[in-house]
Every structure is written in C-alpha cells, then in structure tokens.
Amino acid sequence: MTGGRDDALAVRLRLLEGFLSRTELADCAQYALQWLADVLGVSQSICLVKPVGEQTLFAVAAHGVPGASVANFTVSLDEWVNPLVGIVNERRTTFYGASHSSAERRRRPSTPFEDTPFHVVPLGVPGVADEAFGLLLIAGTAPLGPEFHWFNSVFSQKLDEILRQQALAEADRKQGRERSLLHSIINAVTDPILLTDTEGRLLIANARALSLFTASEEESEGRRGAVRMNNMLLSSALSSKAIEETGAARRELLLVNPLDGSDLLFELLSTVTEDPRRGTGVVSILRNVSDLRRASEEIEENYRKLRVAEIQAHAESDRLNLIIDSVADPIVVTDASGATSLMNAPAERLFTTPARASAAELRWVQANDAHFSSFIAGMLVSADQRRVGEIGLTDPRTGEPMPVEAIAGKILSEHGELTAVVTILHDQREAMEKAKLYEQLKQASDELARKIQAATADIAQQNELLRRQAIELEQASALKSQFLANMSHEFRTPLNAILGYTSMLLQGVAGSVGPPVKRQLGRIESNGRHLLTIINEILDISRIEAGRMPLQISTFKVPELVAEVKSELEPIIMRSKLSITVDVPRELHPISTDRQKVKQILLNLLSNALKFTHHGGVTISARRIPKERAVTLSVRDTGIGIAPADQERIFEDFRQLDNSPTRAYGGTGLGLSICRRLAQMIGGRIEVESEMGRGSTFTLTLPIKGRR
Amino acid sequence: MKSKTERPRVLVVDDYPDAREMYSEYLEFSGFDVIQAVNGMEALQRAVDAAPDIILMDLSLPVMDGWEATRRLKEDARTSSIPVVALTGHALAGISEGAMKAGCDAFVTKPCLPEDLVKEIRKVLDRSPQSTAARKMRRSGKYAKTIG
Numbered sequence: 094m095t096g097g098r099d100d101a102l103a104v105r106l107r108l109l110e111g112f113l114s115r116t117e118l119a120d121c122a123q124y125a126l127q128w129l130a131d132v133l134g135v136s137q138s139i140c141l142v143k144p145v146g147e148q149t150l151f152a153v154a155a156h157g158v159p160g161a162s163v164a165n166f167t168v169s170l171d172e173w174v175n176p177l178v179g180i181v182n183e184r185r186t187t188f189y190g191a192s193h194s195s196a197e198r199r200r201r202p203s204t205p206f207e208d209t210p211f212h213v214v215p216l217g218v219p220g221v222a223d224e225a226f227g228l229l230l231i232a233g234t235a236p237l238g239p240e241f242h243w244f245n246s247v248f249s250q251k252l253d254e255i256l257r258q259q260a261l262a263e264a265d266r267k268q269g270r271e272r273s274l275l276h277s278i279i280n281a282v283t284d285p286i287l288l289t290d291t292e293g294r295l296l297i298a299n300a301r302a303l304s305l306f307t308a309s310e311e312e313s314e315g316r317r318g319a320v321r322m323n324n325m326l327l328s329s330a331l332s333s334k335a336i337e338e339t340g341a342a343r344r345e346l347l348l349v350n351p352l353d354g355s356d357l358l359f360e361l362l363s364t365v366t367e368d369p370r371r372g373t374g375v376v377s378i379l380r381n382v383s384d385l386r387r388a389s390e391e392i393e394e395n396y397r398k399l400r401v402a403e404i405q406a407h408a409e410s411d412r413l414n415l416i417i418d419s420v421a422d423p424i425v426v427t428d429a430s431g432a433t434s435l436m437n438a439p440a441e442r443l444f445t446t447p448a449r450a451s452a453a454e455l456r457w458v459q460a461n462d463a464h465f466s467s468f469i470a471g472m473l474v475s476a477d478q479r480r481v482g483e484i485g486l487t488d489p490r491t492g493e494p495m496p497v498e499a500i501a502g503k504i505l506s507e508h509g510e511l512t513a514v515v516t517i518l519h520d521q522r523e524a525m526e527k528a529k530l531y532e533q534l535k536q537a538s539d540e541l542a543r544k545i546q547a548a549t550a551d552i553a554q555q556n557e558l559l560r561r562q563a564i565e566l567e568q569a570s571a572l573k574s575q576f577l578a579n580m581s582h583e584f585r586t587p588l589n590a591i592l593g594y595t596s597m598l599l600q601g602v603a604g605s606v607g608p609p610v611k612r613q614l615g616r617i618e619s620n621g622r623h624l625l626t627i628i629n630e631i632l633d634i635s636r637i638e639a640g641r642m643p644l645q646i647s648t649f650k651v652p653e654l655v656a657e658v659k660s661e662l663e664p665i666i667m668r669s670k671l672s673i674t675v676d677v678p679r680e681l682h683p684i685s686t687d688r689q690k691v692k693q694i695l696l697n698l699l700s701n702a703l704k705f706t707h708h709g710g711v712t713i714s715a716r717r718i719p720k721e722r723a724v725t726l727s728v729r730d731t732g733i734g735i736a737p738a739d740q741e742r743i744f745e746d747f748r749q750l751d752n753s754p755t756r757a758y759g760g761t762g763l764g765l766s767i768c769r770r771l772a773q774m775i776g777g778r779i780e781v782e783s784e785m786g787r788g789s790t791f792t793l794t795l796p797i798k799g800r801r
Numbered sequence: 802m803k804s805k806t807e808r809p810r811v812l813v814v815d816d817y818p819d820a821r822e823m824y825s826e827y828l829e830f831s832g833f834d835v836i837q838a839v840n841g842m843e844a845l846q847r848a849v850d851a852a853p854d855i856i857l858m859d860l861s862l863p864v865m866d867g868w869e870a871t872r873r874l875k876e877d878a879r880t881s882s883i884p885v886v887a888l889t890g891h892a893l894a895g896i897s898e899g900a901m902k903a904g905c906d907a908f909v910t911k912p913c914l915p916e917d918l919v920k921e922i923r924k925v926l927d928r929s930p931q932s933t934a935a936r937k938m939r940r941s942g943k944y945a946k947t948i949g
Contacts, residue, residue, distance in 0.1 A: 589890065593914060
C-alpha cells in the first residue's frame with residue numbers, strides 16, 4: 094500500500110498547493126469541494142460561510158447541486174429554531190439521515206438536499222473563536238473518515254485565514270472612511286484647528302489652519318514670511334501657555350493674513366491631550382475675533398460721534414439764538430394756542446414794555462399786541478402754510494406809525510400737527526423811503542436817458558448828413574474832374590486855331606507883316622502858350638485826381654532825357670541869358686520808370702528855375718545812390734530862394750508864394766503840386782533846399798526800378 | 802514850284818471848319834495838294850475817289866468817328882496802304898493807344914501848330930514809300946483799271 098500512501102500524500106499536496114495559489118473565498122471553497130468530489134467521492138456538497146461583520150451564512154460554493162437552489166440558500170444566525178444555527182454555535186458535526194416520521198422531518202433543517210441524508214460539519218479553527226464561521230454540508234450516508242477530518246482542519250484553517258484578511262481589510266477601509274470623515278469635519282470648521290506637539294510643531298491641521306501656518310516653495314516671499322511669523326507667534330503662545338497654565342485656556346493671538354497681509358485677531362483655545370501612544374500634544378482652536386473687535390470699535394466710534402453731534406447740536410442751538418437776536422427784523426415765535434413762546438430783542442421793543450414805561454408807551458404796546466394777535470389768529474385758523482400781510486404797528490418809543498410786512502410760516506411736527514408759527518416783521522418805513530428815493534432816481538435817470546437819446550439821434554442825423562455830404566462831395570469831385578477834362582478839350586480847340594493862325598501870320602503865310610505887328614503877334618502867341626500851359630496843368634491835376642493817369646514803364650538813359658528836356662526849353666534858355674550846366678555822368682545806370690512823368694517833372698523844375706532866377710545860372714545834375722538803389726536828379730538855381738516856412742507850402746495845390754493880383758510871376762501854381770504827385774506815383778519823392786536870396790535846389794529821388 | 806499833280810495829296814478830315822481850313826491853307830502854302838472831308842463817312846468816300854497820299858484824321862467826328870473811319874480805311878484794299886495821321890484835342894491817356902489800334906500810323910495832339918503838323922506829315926510820308934508808288938500808279942491810271 095506504499096503506492097496508496099504515496100497517492101494519499103500526493104492528493105493532500107495537491108489540495109495544499111491549490112489553497113496556496115488561491116486567495117478568494119469562493120474560489121478556494123469551490124476548489125475544496127471539487128477536491129472532496131475527486132478524492133473522497135463526495136458527489137454533493139455545499140459550503141456556507143458567514144462573511145465578516147454579517148449575521149447570515151451564505152452559500153459560497155456548491156458541488157453537484159443545482160445552482161438556482163443554492164443561490165437562495167442562506168442561514169440567518171438570528172433564527173434560533175434553525176438546527177443549523179445551533180450547529181454553528183455549538184460547533185458540533187451532525188448527521189441527518191433520511192427522515193421517516195413527520196417529527197423527524199420537522200427537526201431536520203431545510204436544505205437544497207431536501208430528503209437526502211447529509212452531514213453538517215462546522216467550519217472553524219479550534220481555540221480562536223467559540224462559534225463556527227461556516228458550515229460544510231456533505232450529502233451521503235458514508236461516515237466521515239480521518240482523511241475528511243484532515244481536509245476539514247486544513248480547509249477551516251484556509252478559510253479562517255481568508256476571512257481574517259477580509260476582516261482586516263474591512264477594518265482598514267472603515268478606519269480610512271472614519272479618518273477622512275473626521276478630516277472633512279475639521280476642514281468644514283471655519284476656525285483654524287490644529288494639533289501640535291509640545292514644541293509647537295504642527296501635527297494635524299485643518300485647511301484654514303494650513304493656510305495660516307504653511308506655505309509651499311512656490312508661494313511668494315511675502316506669504317512665506319507671513320507664515321513663518323505666524324508659526325513663531327503660535328509656538329511662543331503655546332510654549333508660554335504650557336509653562337504658565339494647564340488645561341484649557343483662552344488668550345488672544347494676533348496673526349497675519351498671508352493672503353493680503355492684514356491683521357487677524359484670534360482667540361486661542363488650546364487643550365493638552367495625553368495620548369499614550371503618541372505622547373503629549375496640544376489641540377488648539379483659533380477663533381477669528383477680528384470682526385468682533387471691529388464691531389466693538391465701531392460701537393465706540395458711533396458713541397463718540399453721537400457725543401460730538403450732541404455738542405454740535407448745543408452749539409447750533411446757541412448760535413441760532415444768537416442769530417435770531419442779531420436779526421434787525423423782529424421775530425416772534427407763537428405756539429399752537431397763539432401764545433408767544435419766543436421773541437428776539439427787536440420784537441421785545443414792539444411788544445413788551447420796559448419797567449418804567451410811560452402811559453403812551455403802554456398804550457402803543459397794547460395796540461401792537463392786538464394787531465399782531467389778530468394777524469396770528471387769522472393765520473392759525475387758515476389752512477395756508479405761509480402768509481404774508483401788512484400790519485400797522487406803532488413804534489412805542491416815538492409813537493411814529495410803523496407799517497410792517499409780516500411773513501409768517503407754520504412749523505409742523507412729523508405727524509403734521511401745528512407746533513409753532515414763526516413770524517418775521519419787516520419794517521416798511523425804510524423800504525418806503527427807498528422806494529421814494531428810487532422813484533426820484535428813476536425819474537432823473539429817465540430824464541438823462543431821454544436827453545442822451547435826443548443827443549444820439551442828433552448825432553446820428555448829423556452823421557447821416559455828413560455821410561451824404563461826403564458822397565455828394567465825392568460825386569462833385571468826380572464831376573469836377575470830368576468837367577475839367579471836357580473843358581480842357583473845349584479850350585484846346587479854339588486855342589488851337591488862335592495859336593495856329595498867329596503862327597501863320599508870323600510866318601507870313603498871308604503876306605509879310607511889319608515889325609510892330611510882328612511884336613504884337615508875338616504877344617498873342619506867348620499869351621496863348623501860357624494859356625495852354627495852364628489848361629494842361631489843370632488837365633493833369635484833374636487826371637491825377639480822377640485816377641486816370643496810368644503808368645507806362647520803360648528803361649531809359651538819364652543823360653538822354655536831360656538833353657531832351659534842355660532842348661525843349663532852349664527858346665526860354667536863350668531868352669533868359671542864364672548859364673545852364675549839365676552834370677550828369679554818361680555812365681549813369683539806366684532807370685526803369687515812367688519816362689514821360691520824369692520828363693514832365695524835370696521840365697517843370699527847370700522852367701521854374703529859369704523863371705525865378707535873374708542872375709547866375711542853373712545846374713542840372715544826376716547821381717546814383719547805391720544804398721537806396723536810387724537815382725537823384727537835381728535842379729539848382731541861384732534865384733530868389735524860398736523862406737524855410739514856405740518850403741513845404743509850395744507843393745500845395747494852386748499855391749504861389751505871391752498871391753497878390755499883381756504878382757510878378759505867371760503860372761497856375763499847380764506845377765510843383767503836379768510834380769510831387771507824379772513823383773509819388775512812380776515811387777519817388779521831391780525835396781527842396783533853399784536860402785532866401787541865394788537860390789534853391791529841387792531834388793527828385795527815383796528808385797532805379799520804379800513801381801509797376 | 803512843283804506842278805500841281807506832283808504835289809503829295811493830303812486829305813484833311815475835321816468837322817471844326819476853323820481848324821480844317823487853317824491846316825488846309827497852311828498845307829497848300831507848304832506845297833501840298835489838299836482835299837477836305839467833314840466826317841468819317843465822307844472821308845471814306847474821298848479816300849476812294851481822290852486816292853490821297855496821306856490822311857489827316859480828327860478822331861472826334863460826327864456821323865462816323867475817326868477811329869471807325871480809320872478801321873474801315875485799313876480794311877479796304879483800295880485805301881489800306883494810305884497812311885493815317887490821327888489828330889485829337891483829347892490828351893487823355895489811352896486815346897493814342899486806341900488810335901494806333903484802329904490803324905493810325907501817327908498821332909498828334911491839339912493844339913498843334915501848323916508848322917509842327919507839316920513836319921509830322923513829311924516824316925510819315927518819308928517812311929511810306931508805298932504811298933509814293935500808289936500815287937504814281939494813280940497818276941498813270943493803272944490803279945483805277947486794276948480795281949476795275
């Protein structure tokens with residue numbers, strides 16, 4: 094039977110190996126039942142196990158039994174009447190044979206085996222617990238041999254191990270749940286809670302406490318500094334507390350809010366806990382009392398403000414009294430019944446009598462009082478909020494009538510009840526006086542305004558007249574110019590014939606004439622020429638005034654012009670017997686200007702020089718003035734000269750120095766006036782230097798390039 | 802003295818008889834053949850009929866003024882080569898420009914002594930050889946044929 098023994102050892106080994114590789118309860122149990130079937134020939138078996146923490150046995154494995162019947166097979170340990178429960182409690186292997194009697198059937202537990210005989214074997218490890226943790230139901234009548242008992246002890250051991258591990262894991266889970274619950278509870282507390290060791294090191298802290306006393310490396314230097322400071326403050330508070338007191342203690346602790354650097358005031362409650370395993374620790378709860386502090390400060394502040402307001406109100410009331418007394422107008426405050434409750438000094442003068450009042454004063458005051466009372470009575474019965482009226486009072490000291498304007502206003506309480514009437518009385522005498530003065534002033538002002546208006550109208554009228562006259566003058570001037578232009582034409586036509594025929598007669602066109610007739614004809618000719626000059630000058634002036642003398646600019650040489658002028662006056666020069674000197678440099682720069690006008694000026698200046706010089710000579714000179722970009726043309730004579738006072742007047746229209754009817758020199762007196770105007774037209778100027786009896790120098794200064 | 806036909810012919814146009822006759826008398830005295838007209842219209846007729854060598858034209862004329870007459874003379878091929886000396890008593894600026902624009906060859910302002918006028922006429926005639934040629938043509942009768 095050596096082979097049998099070896100076989101027996103092999104199958105045992107197989108069971109142990111199977112158990113070794115299995116940790117699951119059901120898996121293990123199923124394997125065990127399979128082994129029973131294979132090795133011991135157990136055809137039907139069920140394994141019931143009570144899971145950790147349960148009071149019911151559940152079928153965890155079955156062999157040879159329909160799965161459906163096993164699935165619902167449970168045994169509640171609370172069912173005392175169930176024989177299986179007794180087996181569990183007593184740990185007694187029991188056999189149930191085939192039942193014959195109904196009594197037997199009643200004692201037999203209900204199992205999926207129904208009437209089949211079966212063994213019930215409790216599962217448990219001796220010495221560990223009193224009751225079994227499971228049952229093994231084996232169908233069949235065969236007694237359970239030593240091999241089965243070996244199996245049972247090994248199987249029980251294995252299940253016990255698995256159950257223990259399950260129980261351990263369950264306990265761990267439970268503890269973990271409890272720990273996290275605890276954690277979320279202390280985190281839910283808004284007050285910082287922390288557990289420290291006796292040295293103040295942080296062991297456990299809730300989120301709020303962590304935010305105050307811990308900071309990660311990533312956080313700003315400021316926050317980390319605040320956290321370091323909070324830790325120092327806390328540990329010093331705890332250590333001093335540990336030295337001084339025992340048990341629970343309250344104290345204030347000022348910390349810094351690491352988030353914004355603000356001060357946080359906490360009430361620190363700490364309790365020393367003795368834990369045999371972990372040693373002594375300190376549980377601290379911090380209660381934020383910043384808000385409380387703030388609230389109490391606010392209350393203090395409000396109280397202070399209240400005090401200030403009260404003081405101000407007193408001052409206000411004093412000031413109001415002062416103001417009322419200082420108002421010049423009488424003010425009277427009357428209560429709802431019509432009795433006077435307050436009046437200022439001016440009002441007292443009207444409505445109260447001094448100690449030694451005269452009978453007249455007494456009478457006036459009484460009259461005033463009556464008048465005022467009737468006004469107030471009217472006010473009290475009316476619905477008006479305000480009332481303005483006139484009261485005829487009398488000044489009690491002088492007896493003068495004193496009409497006053499009374500302005501009364503009702504003062505109502507919060508509920509709309511009349512509490513007082515305030516009346517201000519305004520002395521009308523001054524106002525009436527002022528009105529009278531104002532009326533006088535207004536009359537005077539109106540009078541003045543009327544006078545000014547009249548004067549203004551006069552001025553406007555005169556202005557209009559002047560304006561019209563100016564227009565008329567302008568028109569007259571234009572008409573005059575036009576008239577003169579026309580007239581000169583009309584003058585020229587007959588003069589043309591006179592001069593023409595005279596010339597023809599002198600030439601002997603109609604036969605020769607004798608010397609006396611020739612001399613007479615010569616007189617006609619020279620007078621005719623003089624008349625022509627006059628006409629031409631008048632024409633020039635009128636053309637200049639009418640603005641009808643346009644410029645014609647050309648470039649020409651001055652020496653040529655001077656020669657031309659000299660030759661045109663040759664007959665007069667011949668007659669005058671004066672020496673004419675021309676001092677004009679041939680290389681003189683040509684000038685650009687109106688040649689005709691320059692020529693006219695020169696002709697005029699030269700003929701004047703010839704006319705007013707009786708001895709000596711006339712010099713015509715020209716010079717360039719580079720600085721002014723100009724040329725000067727001068728005519729110097731040794732004639733009668735012009736007095737300094739007259740030197741400017743000679744340029745005025747129709748001005749000859751000798752205005753007497755028998756004046757010695759002919760001419761219109763327009764020559765120099767025309768010269769000056771012509772010179773201005775071409776951008777030049779004429780100046781004179783003269784000395785009485787010594788001669789005159791007329792100088793025309795012209796720009797090298799004249800005006801365009 | 803030159804024969805009458807060789808003398809240059811002057812057409813004197815002026816509405817003022819004293820002036821017209823004075824200049825005519827003096828021109829004849831100075832050796833010119835003189836014909837006269839009293840207004841612009843007549844001057845045009847005379848210029849075509851008598852073919853003068855030069856025309857002395859007063860500008861202020863009745864019927865047709867001197868500017869208009871000059872313009873027409875200068876536009877007409879038969880008379881366009883005859884020089885015109887304008888004569889005016891108006892000395893206002895712009896008158897001479899207007900006369901030149903109308904086609905006048907010279908411009909003289911009244912009062913103008915007869916001898917000065919003759920000087921001016923001689924000057925203009927010397928400048929215009931064409932008029933001499935025209936005169937010769939007219940004398941030979943070719944001119945009249947040419948114009949038909």
